[in-house]
Every structure is written in C-alpha cells, then in structure tokens.
Amino acid sequence: MSGAVHLRLADEAATRRAGAALAAALAPGAVLHLSGDLGAGKTTLVAGLLAALGHPGPVRSPTYTLVEPYEAGGLRLLHLDLYRLADAEELEFLGIRDLADGRAVLLVEWPQRGAGHLPAPDLVLRLAHRAQGRDLVAEAQTPLGERLVAALVQAAAAES
Numbered sequence: 001m002s003g004a005v006h007l008r009l010a011d012e013a014a015t016r017r018a019g020a021a022l023a024a025a026l027a028p029g030a031v032l033h034l035s036g037d038l039g040a041g042k043t044t045l046v047a048g049l050l051a052a053l054g055h056p057g058p059v060r061s062p063t064y065t066l067v068e069p070y071e072a073g074g075l076r077l078l079h080l081d082l083y084r085l086a087d088a089e090e091l092e093f094l095g096i097r098d099l100a101d102g103r104a105v106l107l108v109e110w111p112q113r114g115a116g117h118l119p120a121p122d123l124v125l126r127l128a129h130r131a132q133g134r135d136l137v138a139e140a141q142t143p144l145g146e147r148l149v150a151a152l153v154q155a156a157a158a159e160s
Helices: 012-023 042-052 090-094 143-159
Strands: 005-009 031-035 067-072 075-081 105-109 123-129 134-140
Touching (some): 012 042, 012 134, 012 143, 031 042, 042 075, 042 105, 042 123
Parallel strands (some): 031 123, 075 105
Antiparallel strands (some): 067 075, 123 134
16 A cells, blocks of 8 residues: 555644545445544544534543444444453454444544454554644555545645
8 A cells, every 4th residue: 555644733623624534535344543642632533524424412532431333424433442451352242343344434543452353444543742733644554545545635735
C-alpha cells in the first residue's frame, strides 16, 4: 500500500472534521485502528465520523463498556475501546468473531491490546498531542484504506 500521510490538526474541531472526512468514504466491513495516548483525540475523531453519518447524540468513549454500537448513515458501526483489556483473548468472550462479521464497521481504539484477535485493519490512524493541536498519521492497509486516506487528504486540502 502507499506510504503514510501526515496531517496537522489544529484543534478539536479539526479532529472532528477529519472524522467527518473518513465518514464520506466508509464502506460496510471497514476496520479502522486508532492509536494514541490517553486524550489524543481518538474518540473525538470517532464522534466527528458518527456526526457526519447523522448520529445525533453524544459519543462516549467505550472505555468501561468496551463496545458501543451505533446505526448511522445506513451503516452498523461498533466503537471498541480495548484500553482496559487485560488479555487479548478476552475479545473471544466479547464475541469478536460475531462482531467482525464483515458487515459492521469496526472503530477500534487501543488495537494493540487485541493483537492476534482483531481483524486486519483497512486503515491505521495514529494521533499524537503537540503543543498546538494534534498530529494524525494515516496509513492505508487495503484499497479501502487508500480511499479513506484520499478522503482525508482531499478534506485537508479543502481547508487550506
């Protein structure tokens, strides 16, 4: 696949807009892995994505529930936060094989904690704090991931 794309996100609104850009290119069965320290903007990006798909309510980090389901934009989306997972095998108890049925979009925070038990990502997103705003690195792993990265780049160019 193509190389990583680096974007500078000036603030929370820019992080939401990046999520909205991804929403435009999503397809059923897409798998997005979101990495970054606590508070780096992973859930903010997911909130922007869900809002762009028409989800009207709040988006909470599923840190304690592990999975939050959504229906928006004609898609079934599952927002997973694996931060509290003690062992990747716990995903089997969550029914990850049933959740990753190829129809639902999986938005996985802290994917490294589920290594070996998660489906391969279409897109890997890494968020990092900076003195002003955040950095976003997007790396496509599949042709769908390339379409998602292209949507991010196009949205960033339109903001410039």
